[in-house]
Amino acid sequence: MTRAERLSALLELLVSDGKIDVEASAEHFTVSAATIRRDLDYLADQQLLNRTHGGAVPNATSYDLPLRYKAIDHGEAKARIAQCAVAMLWPGCTVSLNGGTTTVEVARAIPGRESLQTGITVVTNAINIATELIVRPFVKIVVCGGVARPQSYELVGAMASETLGQLTPDICFLGATGLDPVAGITTYDEAEAAINRVMAQQAKRTVVVIDSSKLGTIGFSRICHVDEVSSVITDSDADPAVIAILRARGVEVLLA
Template sequence: MRRHQIILEKLAKEEHLEVSDLCELLDVSAVTIRKDLRLLEEKGLLYRTHGGASLDNPYINEKAIGEKEKISVEEKNGIAECAARLIDENDSILIASGTTVQALSKFIKPKNKLTVITSSLHVVLHLIHDKSIEILQLGGYIRHSSGSVIGSYAEHILANVSCSKLFLGVDGLDLDYGLSTTNLEEAQLNRQMLAAAQKIIVLADSSKFGKKSFARICDIDQIHELITDKGISTGLIRKFEEKGIKVTIA
């Protein structure tokens, strides 16, 4: 079918398509486009996502941090540098685990004093030489794949602290499924971090959108700000903003 060919050709160029854009391009209804996408997915030619289609499998398997560090490096550094500018004088912040928030630690330049609470060993190693930063390293079992801690010891500490901001990295970000990661215990620790922070800031490059991982962290509407790269579509920006989430393009 000619319509299917057009969809696949456009998807090959853009990697992700919105149903609304395809309706306008092909002058057909959303019901027709969704039927087309379902048929193409059944043939193994694409993956359906929330409100669209993608060439990438939306289901994420766990990868070692060394492998993750090599993916979207420029985008992650741009996001991290942008996020670092949100840290205030004499601030107290939470930094979760993951390569994007790990990159954040390279750009932190404290204004007077800064308190950092983190589950990431890599973040600590980046910050430990700056005497103006007070670091609380959460304790517990260490995940070898991420270089971060998990478990009840870390959760107990978080139950007794409050910070202005949480900088959270995720493996997947889907409008319906929410934020997710590959490990159940890490998702639980992330939820404790959410409860300990006044503002939730998610750092995620655009490859994470429309993706789902094994362990769900929270709903999309629990976050306050999303910092990402220019790979995000205008349609997706609009959907986040409709939920009251500030979107910042690094």
């Protein structure tokens, strides 16, 4: 394993476990503890984590790690959520997807649904989602312009807003950093929130796809209030109290 590969693996470990232990990591990667300490010092210098005595923990901006470091987090739940989401689609429909690891799973699930292979249109502001689907001849891809954010692969800004504001998809699958019954559906970046808000407003139906770990979480910038969405798809580990509040407010909640 090269150092670059080990650094990536350490960041994945940070996302999945919430901390890094020097001695355990040294044993796992079959290197010395001193090597792991140097790796953690380097990552701390890049402001990707905070060093602690004997290891490291996420810092205030760890939520902004590139998506490839987040993909493994609650991966099985996200795959189930994606299958539940694509079951809502029908041949010839138009669907919009914002960026995020759960919406990427939705995109990956589309080709596996045989009924959709007669044709479907996907509107997205996420470069990686467009890349996932462009090779599928039955999928028409519509991508907005804008400024690309390397942390999420999302296109944001006035150009993105102008394009997406002229489209009216049948359904929007909306990924988010957090969903709180009071604070609403949120993300950590205000530019992403603005574009995601346009996507939610323009769709005939908006469905939030979000794993249970994000319920009750509040990000920096609101995308929309919970009563502005039709449904929420989450996993079976979701807090029953949050589910009850959402349903009481007229939001359909589906457990995958």
